[in-house]
Amino acid sequence: MDILLERRSVRDYTKKHVKNKDIQYILHAGMSAPSAKNTKCYSFIVIKNKETHKKIANILKGAQMILKAPLAILIVGDENKSYEQYFQQDCSAATQNILLAATAKKYGSVWCGIYSNKDREEKIQKLFKLPNNIKPFSIVVIGKNANKPQNKNNWDTKKIYYELWE
Numbered sequence: 001m002d003i004l005l006e007r008r009s010v011r012d013y014t015k016k017h018v019k020n021k022d023i024q025y026i027l028h029a030g031m032s033a034p035s036a037k038n039t040k041c042y043s044f045i046v047i048k049n050k051e052t053h054k055k056i057a058n059i060l061k062g063a064q065m066i067l068k069a070p071l072a073i074l075i076v077g078d079e080n081k082s083y084e085q086y087f088q089q090d091c092s093a094a095t096q097n098i099l100l101a102a103t104a105k106k107y108g109s110v111w112c113g114i115y116s117n118k119d120r121e122e123k124i125q126k127l128f129k130l131p132n133n134i135k136p137f138s139i140v141v142i143g144k145n146a147n148k149p150q151n152k153n154n155w156d157t158k159k160i161y162y163e164l165w166e
């Protein structure tokens, strides 16, 4: 629970790289996410190359923080492998697991959305040479926090209903 409450979207990083063993840990968390009918239709592309980061920033206006980050992970889903059309949910779960694992290892991270915007999807698909059935879902940008993230408390009783919507 501590990790859940600690996680924040972090968009400013130091130049420090992400250790390979931490990348493995974070990927392990991604592939441990729940998956409809356990198809595990998600895969992950580890992206350290700064030229590729620049190309991503040109495509995803909401991902400018990648220019300062040492690492990004692209989460993709195999439409052919997924149960019904659940690849989005599978990839969401994998994305959240990656954010939490990064938090556990004391990195800052942020979820950058790709799906479901056709223009973004097509451009990312082309950049990474993804076959048609492999759908780009999100990019998680990861690095050492440049600043201490502000505390937050999202507890909100207005979000809770008991038994009925009233």
Ligand SMILES: Cc1cc2nc3c(=O)[nH]c(=O)nc-3n(C[C@H](O)[C@H](O)[C@H](O)COP(=O)(O)O)c2cc1C
Pocket: 007, 008, 009, 010, 011, 062, 063, 110, 111, 112, 113
């Ligand atoms: C589907 C989805 C897409 C998102 N896309 C972006 C994005 O493109 N750029 C960004 O900076 N943050 C993005 N975020 C992060 C949200 O802005 C962030 O989670 C929200 O403001 C709450 O802040 P917190 O994560 O610190 O609790 C996205 C989050 C989700 C769930």
